[in-house]
Amino acid sequence: MRAIRIHTPGDASHLSLDDMDVPTPKPGEARIRVAFAGLNFIDVYHRSGTYKLPLPAVIGSEGAGVVDAVGDGVTEVRPGQRVAWATSVGAYAEFAVVPAWKLAPIPEGVTDEIAAAVMLQGMTAHYLARSTYPLKEGDTALVHAAAGGVGQLLVQIAAKLGASVIATVGSEEKAEIARGLGARHVILYREQDFVAQTKRVTQERGVDVVYDSVGRDTFLKGFDVLRPRGLMCLYGASSGPVEPFDPQLLNAKGSVFVTRPTLGHYIATREELMGRASELFEWIQRGELKVTVDRVFGLAEAPEAHGYMEARRTKGKVLLEVAARNT
Structure with missing residues (x-):
C-alpha cells in the first residue's frame, strides 16, 4: 500500500510517500480501506516533532472509509461498513488499523468526504460548546x-x-x-x-x-x-x-x-464518542450543520497540503483523497 510517513522530524518536505505492507488488525482492532484523510494542525505537530511519535511513522489522526477486516473480539463494526474516526494515528495511508471502539458508523446521507471532514474538528467544536463551557x-x-x-x-x-x-x-x-x-x-x-x-x-x-x-x-x-x-x-x-x-x-x-483541553479526554469512552459523533451526523443529515470542505489534495500532494494549511489560507476543511470514493 501507499502511505505518507515521516522518517525524521522537519518541515513539509519531510513527508515521504512510501510503499508499505498492508497492516493486519490485532484483537480489538479493525482495518479500514481509507477513502479520505482529514488534515489537522496536530499532523503538523507530529511532522515537526513538537508531538513526538516513534519513527518512522504514518501520520494523520482522522479519516473515513470502509471496514476491510476485523481482529478477534471486535463487535463494534463489521466488514463492509462505512466508518469514520479521529484520534488514531495512521490515516495518511491506503489502509489504516484503528481500535474498533473509536470507529463511528457513517449514516445514510453523509458522504465519506463529509465524515472525514467533521470527525476531529466537529467533535472538538462539540465538546468545546457542549462540555468545556456548556453554552x-x-x-x-x-x-x-x-x-x-x-x-x-x-x-x-x-x-x-x-x-x-x-x-x-x-x-x-x-x-x-x-x-x-x-x-x-x-x-x-x-x-x-x-x-x-x-x-x-x-x-x-x-x-x-x-x-x-x-x-x-x-x-x-x-x-x-x-x-x-x-x-x-x-x-x-x-x-x-x-x-x-x-x-x-x-x-x-x-x-x-x-x-x-484536548479531544481525547472528551471522547474517553465509546459511549461519549458515539454521543458526540451521532449528534453531529444528525445535524448534518437535517441540514442544521454546514461542513465546508475547502480543498482536497491527492495523497502524494501531502506536502503541498501541509504548506497550504500552515500558511493559514484555509477557509474550511482540508482533505487528502486516498482512494476511490465510497459514497
Missing part, C-alpha cells in the same frame, strides 16, 4: 479563527445553542463566511484591536468564554475581554505555543479560569 441562551462567546475548520463549526453550534458569537478573522472574505454561519459580530484582527472591539460590543461587560486556537498571538490579550469568572479555553496554537505566565494573572483579570 446556553444569553451567553456571549469570542471565537478566534472563526473561518477555520473548527471555527466554522464552533460558530454554528454556539449560535444553535443560543449564544451570541463574536468572531475574529483575518480578511473580509473570511468575515463574510463567519457572518453567514451565525456570528453576530465579526472583528478583522489585522485591522482592528479585538480587545477594544470586544469591549465595545459587550459594553465593557466582557465575554463568558474565549475559544482560542491561535495561541501566542492572542492568548494573553484574551484575558482582557473575559468577564469576572469567565473561562479562557485554549485549544490550539496555530501561531505558536503560549509563553509561561504567572497564575496571579487569573486573579488580576477577575478570578478567571483557564483550561487547555
Whole structure:
C-alpha cells in the first residue's frame, strides 16, 4: 500500500510517500480501506516533532472509509461498513488499523468526504460548546479563527445553542463566511484591536468564554475581554505555543479560569464518542450543520497540503483523497 510517513522530524518536505505492507488488525482492532484523510494542525505537530511519535511513522489522526477486516473480539463494526474516526494515528495511508471502539458508523446521507471532514474538528467544536463551557441562551462567546475548520463549526453550534458569537478573522472574505454561519459580530484582527472591539460590543461587560486556537498571538490579550469568572479555553496554537505566565494573572483579570483541553479526554469512552459523533451526523443529515470542505489534495500532494494549511489560507476543511470514493 501507499502511505505518507515521516522518517525524521522537519518541515513539509519531510513527508515521504512510501510503499508499505498492508497492516493486519490485532484483537480489538479493525482495518479500514481509507477513502479520505482529514488534515489537522496536530499532523503538523507530529511532522515537526513538537508531538513526538516513534519513527518512522504514518501520520494523520482522522479519516473515513470502509471496514476491510476485523481482529478477534471486535463487535463494534463489521466488514463492509462505512466508518469514520479521529484520534488514531495512521490515516495518511491506503489502509489504516484503528481500535474498533473509536470507529463511528457513517449514516445514510453523509458522504465519506463529509465524515472525514467533521470527525476531529466537529467533535472538538462539540465538546468545546457542549462540555468545556456548556453554552446556553444569553451567553456571549469570542471565537478566534472563526473561518477555520473548527471555527466554522464552533460558530454554528454556539449560535444553535443560543449564544451570541463574536468572531475574529483575518480578511473580509473570511468575515463574510463567519457572518453567514451565525456570528453576530465579526472583528478583522489585522485591522482592528479585538480587545477594544470586544469591549465595545459587550459594553465593557466582557465575554463568558474565549475559544482560542491561535495561541501566542492572542492568548494573553484574551484575558482582557473575559468577564469576572469567565473561562479562557485554549485549544490550539496555530501561531505558536503560549509563553509561561504567572497564575496571579487569573486573579488580576477577575478570578478567571483557564483550561487547555484536548479531544481525547472528551471522547474517553465509546459511549461519549458515539454521543458526540451521532449528534453531529444528525445535524448534518437535517441540514442544521454546514461542513465546508475547502480543498482536497491527492495523497502524494501531502506536502503541498501541509504548506497550504500552515500558511493559514484555509477557509474550511482540508482533505487528502486516498482512494476511490465510497459514497
